[in-house]
Every structure is written in structure tokens, then in C-alpha cells.
Amino acid sequence: MQILVSGSLAIDRIMTFNGRFGDHIVPERVHQINLSFTVDGFNAYFGGTAGNIAYSLAMLGRIFDQLTPRLIAAIGSDYRDYFTWLGENGIATDDIRIVNEEATASAFIVTDLSDNQITGFNPGAMKHAAGFDFGRLDPADAINIVGPGNLTDMANFTADAVDAGIYTIFDPGQSLPIWDADGLADCISKAHLLVANDYEMALIGEKVGRDEAGLLELAGALVITLGERGVRVITAEGDKLVLSVRTDNVVDPTGAGDAFRGGLILGLIHPVTAAHANQGGSFSSITLRQMERAAQIGSACAHFAIQQPGTQEYRYTREELDAVLERAYGG
Numbered sequence: 512m513q514i515l516v517s518g519s520l521a522i523d524r525i526m527t528f529n530g531r532f533g534d535h536i537v538p539e540r541v542h543q544i545n546l547s548f549t550v551d552g553f554n555a556y557f558g559g560t561a562g563n564i565a566y567s568l569a570m571l572g573r574i575f576d577q578l579t580p581r582l583i584a585a586i587g588s589d590y591r592d593y594f595t596w597l598g599e600n601g602i603a604t605d606d607i608r609i610v611n612e613e614a615t616a617s618a619f620i621v622t623d624l625s626d627n628q629i630t631g632f633n634p635g636a637m638k639h640a641a642g643f644d645f646g647r648l649d650p651a652d653a654i655n656i657v658g659p660g661n662l663t664d665m666a667n668f669t670a671d672a673v674d675a676g677i678y679t680i681f682d683p684g685q686s687l688p689i690w691d692a693d694g695l696a697d698c699i700s701k702a703h704l705l706v707a708n709d710y711e712m713a714l715i716g717e718k719v720g721r722d723e724a725g726l727l728e729l730a731g732a733l734v735i736t737l738g739e740r741g742v743r744v745i746t747a748e749g750d751k752l753v754l755s756v757r758t759d760n761v762v763d764p765t766g767a768g769d770a771f772r773g774g775l776i777l778g779l780i781h782p783v784t785a786a787h788a789n790q791g792g793s794f795s796s797i798t799l800r801q802m803e804r805a806a807q808i809g810s811a812c813a814h815f816a817i818q819q820p821g822t823q824e825y826r827y828t829r830e831e832l833d834a835v836l837e838r839a840y841g842g
Contacts, residue, residue: 518658523558556821567773650676766822774812778805
């Protein structure tokens with residue numbers, strides 16, 4: 512199974528603020544914010560939504576067969592270290608465009624003690640479209656996730672993949688502020704599944720002028736992540752809440768969402784139980800139960816990610832994954 516993962520490749524510079532942002536915001540002055548937070552140093556990690564999701568899939572690929580992430584993105588002239596890292600983790604770089612006149616995109620992320628985050632982002636090479644030909648793929652052997660990245664790529668990769676008959680997940684995330692309503696609604700209407708956190712889903716609804724039921728009509732299925740409260744999966748069959756995996760030693764929540772998406776994709780590709788993951792699956796009849804199970808696997812992957820700093824630092828075995836699924840969801 513070819514898993515097409517597009518979005519950003521970035522260097523994440525992650526900082527921790529030893530307090531809570533909300534304690535320093537005066538509600539009557541939110542129109543005039545001028546704040547500075549002293550952080551406890553910073554660490555630099557390989558990241559970006561596409562890189563993080565591909566890494567999550569690569570970790571699962573060490574456990575299950577038939578997982579082949581293809582990373583589609585643009586990277587800057589400082590690509591060599593990132594390419595080495597991807598190679599060490601079994602992720603091919605053939606579909607990545609190198610933009611020699613730009614640096615790789617950079618994210619500057621500050622996290623407070625309540626796991627709230629403020630991020631500044633320099634797109635760098637992401638300003639350039641990566642491009643990809645979906646027409647040469649077998650749609651029965653491919654799945655496509657379009658993450659936040661270059662807007663031209665996001666629009667084209669959604670439309671072109673769907674035209675080629677490839678099941679497509681649209682995940683606009685951090686790109687939402689720069690979408691116009693018509694373009695965003697068009698991508699959602701073409702995709703088979705819309706994924707976002709609860710704040711982003713509310714923002715999407717406001718931007719395109721639709722409530723949750725209206726978004727479901729556009730996309731056909733919704734996955735809404737709720738942080739520590741879990742995940743909602745919504746299809747025409749109904750609405751299910753998947754509780755998060757209890758994690759007592761959270762170190763860094765930054766990569767949880769992207770790790771979750773890797774597990775979600777595994778659950779969509781394969782049958783309802785991870786224990787039979789080598790048997791293959793079908794996109795023609797994804798049920799609410801399969802979507803629920805996919806969210807459980809995604810939540811287990813996120814559980815491992817948040818116990819390490821950075822977004823591509825975690826590891827786990829098949830036995831550890833099965834144990835978490837058994838403990839949290841009964842198998």
C-alpha cells in the first residue's frame with residue numbers, strides 16, 4: 512500500500528514556558544496584546560506535518576507489512592541532515608523537491624504548563640509547490656493525506672488524487688488562516704475525510720459558513736481530536752467518542768496529532784483489528800466501527816509520541832502497541 516503524505520517539512524525549535532499563557536492575558540486587552548515569555552532554553556528537532564506523519568507511519572512499518580509512506584514536500588538547501596535522518600528511518604526522499612534558493616521551513620513553538628502552544632512559522636521552501644503526478648498510481652493500492660503545507664499543492668493534491676480515484680484525507684490544520692472560504696470548502700467537498708482538532712473544526716465551520724452537520728455533508732466523514740479528552744469520529748452511521756490513552760509521563764505534546772494520523776491511516780488501510788493488519792482492507796466500505804478502531808490505534812501512537820521531546824523521537828514495539836491497545840480499549 513502506497514501512502515502519499517504531503518504537507519510541510521520543517522525544523523521545529525521547541526521551547527517550554529514554565530507558567531500558563533492565560534495568567535498573562537488580560538481579557539479586556541486582547542485587542543492589544545504585547546507579551547514576552549521567558550522560556551527554559553530550546554531544542555531543535557526535525558518536524559513538519561508531512562515529516563511527522565511519515566515518521567509515524569515508518570514506526571508502524573517496522574511492525575506491520577504493506578506500509579510504504581511516500582513523502583511529498585519541498586525542502587530547502589539545508590536538506591542534507593534531514594535527508595540522512597529520513598533515510599535512517601526508512602523513509603524515501605525521491606518525491607521531495609529541493610529548493611536551493613530557500614532554507615527549510617522553521618517552526619518556533621512555545622508550550623506552557625497546560626500544553627497550550629504559541630507558534631511562529633517561517634515557510635521558507637514551503638512557499639514553492641512540490642508537485643506530484645497521481646495519475647500513475649493504482650487507486651486500489653494508495654491512500655492520500657493532504658496536510659498543511661503549500662496551498663497550491665494542498666488544492667491540487669486533493670483534487671488530483673480524488674480524480675484519480677484515490678481515497679483522500681484533508682487535514683488543513685495550521686494553514687487555515689490563509690485559506691479563503693471557497694477554496695477551503697472546495698477541498699473539503701472533494702475529500703473523503705476531514706481531520707482537525709476541535710478548535711480548528713470550529714474555525715473551519717465559521718470560515719465556510721457551515722455547522723458540524725453541514726461539514727459532514729461536505730466531507731462524508733469527520734475526525735475531531737480533543738486533546739486529552741479523546742477523539743470524535745463522525746460518519747453518516749453516527750458519532751463515536753474514543754477516549755484518549757491515559758499517559759502519566761507527558762513530556763511534549765507537540766507531535767501528538769501527527770503521530771495520531773499515522774495510526775489513523777493504518778486503521779483505515781487494514782481491517783478493524785490491528786492484530787490482523789497484514790490481511791489488507793478496502794476503502795469502499797469504511798464503517799463507523801473501523802473508523803473508531805482507527806482512532807484507537809491513532810491514540811495509542813500519540814501516547815508514545817508525547818512521552819518524548821520533539822516530534823520524531825519516539826519508538827515502540829509491536830508488543831508495546833498491543834499492550835496499550837489492550838489496556839485502553841480491551842484489545
